[in-house]
Amino acid sequence: MNMSRYNARVTEPKWQAEWEKGAVFNAQVDHNREKYYVLEMFPYPSGRIHMGHVRNYTMGDVVARYKSAVGFNVLHPMGWDAFGMPAENAAMEKKVHPGDWTYQNIADMRAQLKPMGLSIDWSRELATCDPEYYGQQQAMFIDMLDKGLVYRKNAVVNWDPVDMTVLANEQVEAGRGWRSGALVERKELTQWFFKISDYSEELLGAIDNLKDWPEKVRLMQKNWIGKSTGMQFRFKTTGAPAGFEELDVYTTRPDTLFGASFAAISADHPLAKALEADYENIAAFNAECRQMDTTEEALETAEKKGYDTGITVTHPFNPSWELPVYIANFILMGYGTGAIFGCPAHDQRDLDFARKYDLVVTPVVCPDDQDPDTFTIGADAYLGTGKLINSRFLDGLTIEEGKTEVINRITVAGMGEATTQYRLRDWGVSRQRYWGCPIPVVHCEKCGVVPEKKENLPIELPKDVTFEKPGNPLDRHDAWRNCECPSCGGAALRETDTMDTFVDSSWYYARFTAPRADTPTVAEDAAYWMNVDQYIGGIEHAILHLLYSRFFARAMNITGHLPDNAVEPFNALFTQGMVCHETYKDVDGKWLNPDEIKPVDDGYVDGAGRPVTVGPSIKMSKSKKNVVDPEDIIDQYGADTARWFVMSDSPPERDVEWTASGAEAAWKHLQRVWRLTDEITQMDDTAGSADEALALQKATHRAIDDVTNGVEGFAFNKSVAALYQFTNAMAKSKADKVTKTASMLTMAQLMQPMTPHLAEEIWATLGGAGLVAQASWPAVDPDMLVDDTVTMPIQINGKRRAEIVVSATASKEEIEKLALASDAVVKALDGATPKKMIVVPGRIINVVI
């Protein structure tokens, strides 16, 4: 027989050209069809795609192709998150303009992505560094300014005095700038902020409606917003400097007020700062607190430390009760009022602190199963429920009743009130950098801070900049900075801050609905395409990107750029796992790339034949060298193999381990499917039997059902398993040519979302009409899923002992009779009658003896 071999290198580009020729994936508004918007988090154009991209985009592609096949009008776009620091770093290191570097990277990555055969509407491609894109972002900034969603205030930044630049937290290493090594200073700058905190309650409440988001992400967002309800009240102080006659504290446990034994303030509290001037020891202690490493590990081991200021405060319900005021290292200025009262019995940190400084520990909540007269606190604070004790007028109340009572009395006395706190703070968007979207405002001596006129947008970044000198090139570009005041026409200066790149990614999903429009969005397109029906990306964006996007969609609604129903832009979210690989080290402990090693009998050796140590499988990363380049895999096996592999085995939300043998197996499988197709074309028309035909048809419908369920349930690994099973059935089948051809055409349809090129080739070879990419999804015939007979296991006392074959339509009684007559049951019963019989038709028979 003349066997043709499937050559992905030839076939894949052929079908990609066909799709492009037919503009198969270009999306157009069609009000007669229901839309479906699939979006994967767009990539940063680093210049190389990696396996994580392959997995992410293949998942999105499977969904897009499947939804299209079942009749939706699908939008599946791609773009580039193209602003950001790496381009400036490259500019400094390689003397290349950030724009040139970025656009070259985009070209390189697009060239690597296209061979994957993704069903992307490339006509909608955008990059956030295109003036066409960021100009619209500037227009929205101006609209947001107009609606009071943007404001300026002073904020502290990490300042590198050598590089003359602001550093992100991750660029500060052990208190020094990562590039210059200079000691980082805390510097106050006037910066731009979005009023996201006004939406704390709204963003929190709406999380409950995000039913198709992972529970984990919803929880992380809730915690980030960090709502707490409590009470804020004022202590009267004794011995404090002028201006500090009162101390404002916040508590979530007003009920424990009678268990208070001290008050504590943050080292950054104004009172602590005021004391610094007069007391050297306090200045030293505060300095120590501020230096404290805030990493988790350090905090865990950090000892609770305090400094007794000598100041006291008066208990609000007992004028003769004085509490000492400490400066404590575990109080943060950024939350609440930066001051607390400590109730050691019911807060672990306060307890640790009290034990260290020998402060009173009075329990005020007694668990219901304990005697109030003997209940004491040992090493652990009591955080549970119970009745209040040792609390005068609160005694006997529950915690909730106590809170209400204390808040009432404090409020009546005019000492404080119930308050709600959120952890979420306003979003600072100013960046003192070049490669970002310029903030479109002008500073005029006469008019102040004035928004640029919209007709002057986009405010483009000047091209002629250098990075040889430290600092922001925009600051020293006089020709760009000097401008006309949009208000009075006089001489003015441009704002040189650019926007945080999270702003760029907070609305690109909306821009994709009308990427070339000369307004940020177009009402008709946004109304039709929004929301994103399925968003797919990494868990690392669980908080910031998704929260900012949710806020921005609301801001766009307020400024008229998105309809009311698009304030929650992502209907469903899926967070995929990472691609991992084993790690390898040579005898010197140097990391080795997988292609630098070769297998031997008991492990691997390196190029010089020296043994290689195999380490655990962890996320592919350049630093560990455990990377497999998608381009190499596509060159060697083709895109379908890479796509098939990343969809197989592991559930999408979990990490997948890339193995050479797994990739090889994926390739072999696709070759096998092709071989089976080829065999069908060469079959004799008269071969095969009717029985075999029916069995294959049943296997086909079983496969349709299983693959569909897998894709619908985001369990692509199960779809892959079902296709393996179907292939095995196909290989073994002795059905006639017509039946086999029909089944193989169905196979092509079912494989199409995952291996689109091979699917097209099979489809074309066997005479399918048009492109399989445009064929509708095969319908399952429920009758074909039912067998005439069914094998049922028989359990005796819950242990499987035998099985019988019964008619699928047999009644409970009939099955029971057959079971009782079976050898195993007769033998086990030995003439006795069973105590109980459980018969679940089609499932199980359990005989209890």
Added chain:
RNA sequence: GCGGGCGUGGCGGAAUGGUAGACGCUGCAGACUUAAAAUCUGUUUCUCGUAAGGGAGUGGGGGUUCGAGUCCCCCCGCCCGCACCA
């Protein structure tokens, strides 16, 4: 410390409370071949047994149930996130 998740063969992983280990990898045996590769067939949880067949088994311990990987309680281990958040 707090919060979340996970624990099933040599490995990745399947399993509406109903035959644990689908499917894939690996290993082993065989067919084809002068040989190899490729392909095909069989086999592969452990254990006792020549076999027929039996026993054990889803991190550990208890419980609910006719029946538990799945539900409940306690414990152990691993992974992820975080903000000592009052």
